[in-house]
Amino acid sequence: MSVYDFYKRAMKIESNSTGKNYPTLGEKLKHNSDLLMEATWDRNIQSKVCYIYDYFHDDQPELNIGMTYENTTKTRIDAKFIVKSYQSIDKDQVEYHLQFKPSQKMYFNETDELYYFETNYRKKYGVQDFPIGMYVDIPDDTGLYHKWLICSKESANQFVKYLILPCDYFLHWVEKDGQNKYKRSMWCVQRQQSSYTIGVYQDRYFEHADNQTKLWFELNSITEKFWYNDENNKTMRLIVSAPTDKPITWSVTKVENSKPIGIQKLTLYQDFYNPHTDYLERDDKGNIVAMYADYYDSNIEPSDQQTSVDVESNIYGKIIASTSTIKVGGSYKTMTLKLYDKDNNDITNDYLHASFDWECNIDGVDDLDLSNIITMIKGKEFNQRKIKFADDRRYLNKILNVKCTIIKDTDVINTDVINVEGKFELII
Amino acid sequence: MTELKTKDDLLNKLRSYTETTDDDNIRYKNIIKKSLLNCPELLYALHNKELESELFDEDNNILIDEETGELLGEVDRYFGENSNIRPHLFIPESQVEIQHYICYQVMFDSLPKYNNVQKYTEITFNIFAHGEDRTDKLTGIPRHDLIASIIREKFNWSNIFGMQTHLITSKESITDSNYLVRTIIFQITDINGISNTSYNGQTMINNYKVRW
Structure with missing residues (x-):
């Protein structure tokens, strides 16, 4: 074929020299250009x-x-x-x-x-x-x-x-999920948020910090949980700061996740550092390695990111409740026992005719007769109990351990095998 | 003289404020909390979808102990510093869901004339009903009016605080951010803190005693 014939074939619309049809000459030229790009890429x-x-x-x-x-x-x-x-x-x-x-x-x-x-x-x-x-x-x-x-x-x-x-900032935060609290960390992008202020705001009695910033994340099953408030309806707070002894703390004031979908964008407003609940994790040399806001808003510390449960016995259990707290002088709280096999299948119903022996104790308080303090009644289901704690404020902020022993035939299983399970903070 | 030797002594002394007659603010707030949390009509009227399963079972029976009258669901979740019922007028967190609130305050700023042994305590309930859910659909009553009426029924002319309680104000208003508000105030003519309960001791009248 001559060069001229080759040219005619290449420029011909709807030609089939490569096995592909192109609706326009432009599309065909584009394809050739793509081939060139591929060939010269390296x-x-x-x-x-x-x-x-x-x-x-x-x-x-x-x-x-x-x-x-x-x-x-x-x-x-x-x-x-x-x-x-x-x-x-x-x-x-x-x-x-x-x-x-x-x-x-x-x-x-x-x-x-x-x-x-x-x-x-x-x-x-x-x-x-x-x-x-x-x-x-x-x-x-x-x-x-x-x-x-x-x-x-x-x-x-x-x-x-x-x-x-x-990605220029490694954020640490605490995720609350019902009764569970997890430590989370993820790389994100910091973006500026225009803030035409001097950096503080003053009212009649107080002056407080007045600044804004933004963070962008990948939108995934973890970051989708960022919201204005946490599960306890408290303002979600984050520490975004260089690791210093006076970290800069922020509250989430805007959540945008549709422009574009795939990026989770948070706008943050400067908030107060809370030395009672915010935590600066240090290594053994005293250097700050992580900063968490609201780490200690309860006495139950957050655990590391969801880990699989020890399945030595091929069966493990969890005690599940709506929150990780029981209110002193409050109403009944429903505890549900769930059993799982080593493949994480729910096998609770296999124990329908087993006996469930529930007991409680308070961390750090030995030899205490709890019968006057804790009222326990049966729940709606066979694997449930309702627990109420009397209005005795001496036990505020203490941890109530709820354990259940299940006896089926001759097998005895202790369910309280993981720290987070069956621990409830006593609050008001 | 109060003897405080340990932190527990100190804490126990402070905790007793919720029960002794020395301080009416704390004690009355505690009484209000227990009263509101044991009122299924009020909790229903707050229309918290997440917690409705704590009031009724699948057959719409109220979850209540028939012998003691105690509610059996997790109704204490309606109360707290971030919940629907709050013992103060303070809602700092961003409102991103439709929620209704009852905030109550206990205060006084006047005494009967020529009588400093008594005071006029006022208990104020601020009811905030979000505009997007302002009418209870199953009763047809505006929600802020409904909640106020339930509270009125519970407290007006009652002796729940010891002395008789009277409703003296019931006013409507609106907030900038689209909440319908009804403010109701109850008044009690009660004792002006003349009792003093020493730590682990007896409650005594202290108005004619010299204290340093």
Whole structure:
């Protein structure tokens, strides 16, 4: 075929030389351009070997610099890191562009490593564009990897790009989930929030701090729980600060999670540090390693992120209630005992005819006859009890341990095997 | 002379304020709390969807001990510094859900003329009904009026505080942020704190005694 014949074939609309039909000449030229982009990809200084992942596939969740990738759970992806604008000191962090290969899949099936994006993000939250909301590790000019958050999409006729921001703050917080409290931590992006004040606000009697800031997160099953108030209807507070002895504390005043869907945006207003409830965790050298707001708002400390239960006996149990507190002089509180097998299946009903022996004691108070203080009656179901604590304020802030021994045939099982289960703080 | 040797002694002395006749503010607030939490009509009228299962079972029977009249659900969740019923007028947290509130205060600022042994205690209930749920659909009554009437029924002309209680004010208003409000005030002519209960001791009248 001559060069002229080749040219005619290439420019012909609806030609079939490659097996593909294109509705317009422009589409066909674009395809050729895509092929060129693929073919010349590695020659460009902007081309990087990156790793893309969500929070749950982050095998080094505490790092935002210097990650390594032996046996990683992250997915390797080729991308170009494009500097589109330059940083200015007085302005917010500028975003950069990330461009993927034209051949990069944007939709995944069950055999793909990134199929979890389809189930956990696109289907669950309606995230329209992969990979909005995901983290991406990009090497700098020395080869050191940095963590970035993919925040938005720059649509284009060709070579679509995504706007990325560096993850620059590792937030620690306490998540309340019914009767459970968990310690959480996650990398996020700090953004400026314009605040045209002098930094304090003064009324007739008091002056208090007056400042605002913003945090952006990946929207996932953990960050979706950020809200104006926590489960106890108290204002949600966070510590966002350099690790100093006087940390800056904030309350959540705005939650936005639909612009775009995939990013959880929080606006924070400066709040008071509470030395009674806020906690600065230190290492053995005295350096602050984590800062939690409202860590000690109850005497039951939060546990580390949900861990699987010890299943030595193949069966384990939990005592479940609406909250982790019992009110002194309050009404009956329903305790429900649940039993699970080693695969976490609920097998409580298998013990319908077993005997349940419930007992209580108070931490730090030995040899106390609780029969005058605690009233226990049967609940609606066979695995329930209702417990009421008398109006005796001497036990305020103490921990009530609720234990249940289940006897079925000759098997004896102690259910209080995990600290968080069956412990209730006595409050007013 | 009060002898306080340990922290527990100190705490027990302070805890006794909820029961002794020395301080009416704390004691009356405690009485109000118990009274409101044992009133299923009031708790129903607060229309907290999450807690309604603590009032009624699936057959719409009230969860109540028929012998003692005590409510069997977790009704104490209606009360607290972040709950529907609060012993102060202070709602600092952001309101992002439709909730109704009863805030009560106990105070006095006047005495009967020529008589400093008594005082006019006022118990104020501020009822906040969110505008988006302002009418109780099953009774057809505006919610702030309904709650106020239930409270009136419980306290007006009662001796729940010892002395007789009278309703002296019932006013409506509205907040900027779309809550319908009814403020009701009860007045009690009661003793002006003339008793003094020493730690682990007896309650005595102290108005004619010199104390340093």
